[in-house]
Amino acid sequence: MIRKNSLFIKLFKIKISSNFLFDLFMKQVRPESETCPVCKSSGKLHIHCYYKRYLIDFVGGKPVRHEVTVLRCICDSCGATHAILPDFIIPFCSFSLFFVLRVLGEYFLHLHTIEQLCERFSISSKQLYKWLKLWKSHKAQWLGFLNDLDLSDKGFLRALVRMDRVSDFTSGFVRTFGNSFLQSHANPKNAVYCQDVFVPDYHFCRPLNGTHDFVFPSIYDGLITKRRTFS
Numbered sequence: 001m002i003r004k005n006s007l008f009i010k011l012f013k014i015k016i017s018s019n020f021l022f023d024l025f026m027k028q029v030r031p032e033s034e035t036c037p038v039c040k041s042s043g044k045l046h047i048h049c050y051y052k053r054y055l056i057d058f059v060g061g062k063p064v065r066h067e068v069t070v071l072r073c074i075c076d077s078c079g080a081t082h083a084i085l086p087d088f089i090i091p092f093c094s095f096s097l098f099f100v101l102r103v104l105g106e107y108f109l110h111l112h113t114i115e116q117l118c119e120r121f122s123i124s125s126k127q128l129y130k131w132l133k134l135w136k137s138h139k140a141q142w143l144g145f146l147n148d149l150d151l152s153d154k155g156f157l158r159a160l161v162r163m164d165r166v167s168d169f170t171s172g173f174v175r176t177f178g179n180s181f182l183q184s185h186a187n188p189k190n191a192v193y194c195q196d197v198f199v200p201d202y203h204f205c206r207p208l209n210g211t212h213d214f215v216f217p218s219i220y221d222g223l224i225t226k227r228r229t230f231s
């Protein structure tokens with residue numbers, strides 16, 4: 001797996017869905033310019049295959065399931081294959097990073113009962129608690145024990161939302177711990193690698209404020225201003 005940085009703006013400024021972002025991202029990917037996380041060779045990767053996966057977002061006030069096509073490349077030098085994934089996709093998870101953060105944000109703001117929240121996002125309470133456990137674990141890992149005690153869940157999410165470049169955090173998490181933020185499954189045992197090269201970066205070539213009815217801003221407004229007007 002090769003994680004790619006793509007979130008170079010504040011999260012609340014993104015007003016289009018993950019699948020649309022993914023398509024923009026894929027148009028720029030050049031496997032031959034990537035570095036193999038296994039053998040560290042650069043310029044040795046090329047297209048191996050494509051595969052489909054689901055990506056669930058929260059669009060227009062409801063969960064929407066999209067299908068996206070992921071590129072897997074192969075390294076001529078060591079033979080390892082790697083899916084190329086932008087950082088708004090959580091490995092081994094059908095839900096987008098934005099979706100999970102939104103669920104957690106509404107939970108931390110106590111906007112709904114657990115039952116209402118699960119119904120709103122079409123998730124089970126088991127799934128919600130799994131994400132909460134993962135969030136708390138990764139937050140503690142990232143901040144360290146003492147700082148973790150000092151910063152609330154809401155405060156940490158607010159900090160992520162306000163970051164100028166969220167990718168600095170997501171790639172830093174991968175560099176430090178070997179797995180992605182909010183990734184619940186460990187990488188396969190045969191995937192012995194350590195990604196420390198993330199360049200080249202692919203910048204989206206158009207403003208991320210398309211016509212999609214994407215509702216991140218409402219939750220982010222809530223985190224920043226504590227308003228309780230949500231769509």
Ligand SMILES: [Zn+2]
Nearest residue numbers: 036039075078
């Ligand atoms: Zn290699």
